[in-house]
Amino acid sequence: MxxxxxxxxxxxxxxxxxxxxxxxxxxxxxxxxxxxxxxxxxxxxxxxxxxxxxxxxxxxxxxxxxxxxxxxxxxxxxxxxxxxxxxxxxxxxxxxxxxxxxxxxxxxxxxxxxxxxxxxxxxxxxxxxxxxxxxxxxxxxxxxxxxxxxxxxxxxxxxxxxxxxxxxxxxxxxxxxxxxxxxxxxxRARNTVERGIRVILFSAALIAVLTTLGIVLSLVFNTVEFFRLYPAMDFFFGLTWSPSFSGRGGSSELGILPLLWGTFYISFVALAVAVPIGLFAAVYLSEYAGPKVRAVAKPLLEILAGIPTIVYGLFALLTVGPLLLSAFGDNGLGIMKAGTAVMTAGLVMGVMLIPFVSSLSDDIINAVPQAMRDGSYGLGATKSETVKLVILPAALPGIVGAILLAASRAIGETMIVVLGAGAAARLSLNPFEAMTTVTAKIVSQLTGDADFASPVALVAFALGMTLFVVTLGLNIVALYIVRKYREQYD
Amino acid sequence: MNEMPNLEQASDMTASKISAKKVQVYYGATHAIIDVDIEIQPRSVTAFIGPSGCGKSTFLRTLNRMNDTIDICRVEGSIKIDGEDIYDAKVDPVQLRAKVGMVFQKPNPFPKSIYDNVAYGPRIHGMARNKSQLDDIVVSSLQKAGLWEEVKNRLDEPGTGMSGGQQQRLCIARAIAVSPEVILMDEPCSALDPIATAKVEELIDELRENYTIVIVTHSMQQAARVSQRTAFFHLGILVEEGSTEDIFTNPKDKRTQDYITGRFG
Known part of the structure; x- marks a missing residue:
């Protein structure tokens, strides 16, 4: 049956x-x-x-x-x-x-x-x-x-x-x-059913937690397996990333540093775009915009968050890349060789993150009590003075939390990088060069004929584990900051 | 504060500080304040009393145009401070609020240090040329607010960490720091315990020497204790206004009498 x-x-x-x-x-x-x-x-x-x-x-x-x-x-x-x-x-x-x-x-x-x-x-x-x-x-x-x-x-x-x-x-x-x-x-059937429902709801919560645990464990086991085949020192401190799929990984050099560098560089560019724009948009929406503008603009901004990242990737590949190339390429400044570059992926990823930053910051700014604004206006402060001196400082912990959440999102982003940043693992300062990230490499290590016993494939789990630890750390810091300073104006 | 007090006692004969004529306030379609005429004397405490929702707080907030921050609120009529119409197009509400300070119902210190709370207004208005002038303003404001002795050793600590009564006096110090001529107080003691209330009331009595104070209060005893003149509001109408003694001992209007004897409200 x-x-x-x-x-x-x-x-x-x-x-x-x-x-x-x-x-x-x-x-x-x-x-x-x-x-x-x-x-x-x-x-x-x-x-x-x-x-x-x-x-x-x-x-x-x-x-x-x-x-x-x-x-x-x-x-x-x-x-x-x-x-x-x-x-x-x-x-x-x-x-x-x-x-x-x-x-x-x-x-x-x-x-x-x-x-x-x-x-x-x-x-x-x-x-x-x-x-x-x-x-x-x-x-x-x-x-x-x-x-x-x-x-x-x-x-x-x-x-x-x-x-x-x-x-x-x-x-x-x-x-x-x-x-x-x-x-x-x-x-007393009613009471029994109530208890039963409680148990059902609890087990739903339990499953969510246990699944996370399962994901971590599966990563851990494969990572341990990888480190048995490949020295951890070479992985964490190696400056070259050149996997060789032919042998059993014997001639592969699997240093994570170029990938981490690419990840952080692209994330940095993305945050440099998303944080100011998102924050200013949030301030405008919550403090300046009238109810009508707000009712239209806020959902519009949040639509950005609903666009699948592959669409952003296409946008990077077909629009932003060529645009940048025409300005910085051989016909322009001559410092850009191809459309795929850190800048391309970073800019597009920044656009993707704007709604994250703005939406979360907007909620946090709205949570600052009206009494704070009244106090400031009552002393003869203008709107921008009030925002700068009272509201943003009061909302700062929450905003920092929002930014860190956006950062962990940027670090985990894959499709935009695959399409926008290229596939070359490289340690370079030039933002117009192609680089790649940890996530993009996980994809390329596991697609195709992967033999799960070789370090070339298993390295994906070590990469995933590293990424997991980094983003988990960011999220914990974010939550800690948000929680620690939350009660400040209560 | 540069101008010296010209007359020792405020009386009906002197020119009034605030003069309101035919003031109407609308919240959307609601007519919240109807035809209010009132003269507020300088260097005295005027109390607005009345049952909840009678419009006393709304009227108070028209005096420094705090209602401007509410979109659906509309004010008509004329309100003059020192003979100048504050709803005139030339008047900058931001400047006006520096001249007409406000203390709110719930203490609302900024989540900054005690020093920065008091220095907030002087800083945005550029009132101090250097750090030592700013220090002087902060110290004298805290002294006037009767808070100096309690906080002089912990100016760096957050203002939000003090007791409720201290917070409210900090807010008064913050308002004083921008050298206002008028201080509006919207039920300043409603969130405080009796001992803190007594301190704030004592402070209000001292401030009367230098400032024109308008206080909204729910407590008739408080109005009787701190004010020289009292205005009774009911359903958006100013029912009766006069010296505090007259209002409480010899009210002319039936509604005033009913309210102060506790028959309603």
């Missing part, structure tokens, strides 16, 4: 439970709703909740745990010797999974009987060809241990799925019956 139908059936059980619970509650009160403790729908919801929630919980846990259990069982079955030279257990396991999938598909399309797929012991050449004929991707000759492993893998997965279906359905039915059993006029 496929997962989809399992989910549908559990939902159906929950729905039936809802109707039954509601009816039973009404019946227990002799059909008079006023004699019930809670509204009838609460009794229904209680039953539905007890049917669906534990069942889904079991389902999710099972789906998470089963692959691990099967993996460890199967890898125990593979003899040491069959892990070839230069290969690893991980690669062999991938081979096993592919073979198992191939068998599955071959059975599904009717080119093999299930019995044959389960029990074939004899001719592996024959099986390989038959799988290939069936259009399955099998990279190399299937050896005996792999075939054995693949066969038991298949069996384990299918029995696992069968048990899962049974357990989940039993849990749903048992939960539903439990809910129906406790339904009577005195039962």
């Amino acid at each position: 496929s997962l989809f139908w399992l989910v549908v059936i559990v939902l159906a059980i929950a729905f039936v439970g809802y109707v039954a619970g509601r009816a039973r509650a009404l019946a227990s009160a002799g059909g008079d709703m006023r004699d019930l403790h809670s509204l009838p729908s609460y009794y229904g919801a209680n039953v539905a909740m007890k049917a669906a929630v534990p069942a889904f919980l079991i389902l999710v846990l099972w789906l998470l745990v089963q692959p691990f259990v099967i993996h460890s069982n199967i890898s125990g079955m593979i003899p040491e010797g069959s892990v070839g030279e230069g290969s690893s257990l991980g690669l062999v396991m991938a081979e096993v999974r592919r073979a198992a999938e191939g068998l599955d598909n071959a059975v599904a399309t009717g080119q093999m009987t299930d019995d044959f797929a389960r029990n074939a012991r004899a001719d592996f050449n024959d099986i390989t060809t038959r799988l290939k004929e069936a259009g399955q991707i099998v990279t190399s000759q299937i050896t005996q241990p792999i075939m054995r492993a693949a066969q038991s893998y298949r069996i384990m997965v299918s029995t696992g799925n069968l048990y899962m279906t049974i357990v989940v359905l039993l849990a749903a039915i048992a939960g539903g019956l439990w809910g129906i059993r406790e339904t009577n006029a005195e039962f």
Whole structure:
């Protein structure tokens, strides 16, 4: 039974439970709703909740745990010797999974009987060809241990799925019956549902946090793997970035400094554009603009934030780059060689960040109490004096926070850099030269035929981890600043 | 403050400091102040009393054009300070507010040091030629506001860290620092405890020697304690105005009597 139908059936059980619970509650009160403790729908919801929630919980846990259990069982079955030279257990396991999938598909399309797929012991050449004929991707000759492993893998997965279906359905039915059993006029269904909703909301929050943790862990493991293959000192302090995809990374030089330099240079240019423009726009909108102008201008500005960054990238590539080239290129000042440059990407990224800075700053400026303005106007200050001497200082922590958030956004930006700044990793001060950033390199390391065992691909995780730490640090500093100075004018 | 007090006692005979004629204030379609005529005497304390929403604060804010900062507010009629119409097109409201200072209901010190709070006005108006002159202004303003002894050792600390009563006196010092002629106070004690209130009231009484003070208050006892003249507002109308003693002991209007005896409001 496929997962989809399992989910549908559990939902159906929950729905039936809802109707039954509601009816039973009404019946227990002799059909008079006023004699019930809670509204009838609460009794229904209680039953539905007890049917669906534990069942889904079991389902999710099972789906998470089963692959691990099967993996460890199967890898125990593979003899040491069959892990070839230069290969690893991980690669062999991938081979096993592919073979198992191939068998599955071959059975599904009717080119093999299930019995044959389960029990074939004899001719592996024959099986390989038959799988290939069936259009399955099998990279190399299937050896005996792999075939054995693949066969038991298949069996384990299918029995696992069968048990899962049974357990989940039993849990749903048992939960539903439990809910129906406790339904009577005195039962406080409303309170129970309230508690249940609390648990559901809490688990949503928990999932968000755990996912972040998962992302970090996956980065950490791959980063550690990378540093096992490539010295950390060379990575953090190397001045050259020249990955070589041919060998196993032996001749690659993977120094992060040119990439970090490009990242910070482009971000700096972007912030130099976005901070003054965004801040002044925010001051205008919150202090000077009338309600009509504000009602039009603020949403317009925020539309900028909704433009996909790839569109900004095209804008950089097709408009800003050539424009800059005509001014600073060979026909102009002669310091720019191609349209892709730090300046191109930085300017466009700056435009992208304007709504970030302005929108956040606008909120923060509006949060400065009117009493501050009154006090200043009451002393005979003009608007700009009030803004400069009272409002901006009072709003400064928040504005700094907004700028740091914009900075971490700039550091993480990818598409504009890929299209606007070029791909050359370079340490240079000239803003009209092509450079590249950490994010752009992560993309280029992982697209194409990446072999995840080589440092050339794994370096992407180390880059991602570095970037993650930098932006996380910026965000923490931003939050700290915002929080520390928030109460100043309260 | 350069001009010497010409007469010792303010009385009905002297030329009034502020003279309002037929003043109307509209908030959008609402007619908030209707036909108010009042003469405010120099170097005295005038109290505006009345129930909530009677327009006393609104009228107060017309006297230094603070209502200009509210878009939907419109003022008609004439308000003259020292014979000059403050709603004349030639008058710069920013300059006017330096001459007519204001203290607000809730203490609103800037999130700056005590020194910078007081020095704020003198700095923007270029009143001090150098640092020592500025120091003098700050010190004398704090002295006049009766705050000097309490803060002289912590001028660098933020003004927001003081107690409510100290904050309000800091705001008064801040207003005094720009040498205004008139100080408007919009319920200056409503956020303060009785002891802080007593100090501020004492201060108001001292300031009367040098400044014309107009105070809006909810407390009739406060009006009786600090003011020489009292004006009673009701529903946007100035019902009665006269010497404080007369208003509280011998009101002419039935509504005034009802209000001060606590029958409404």
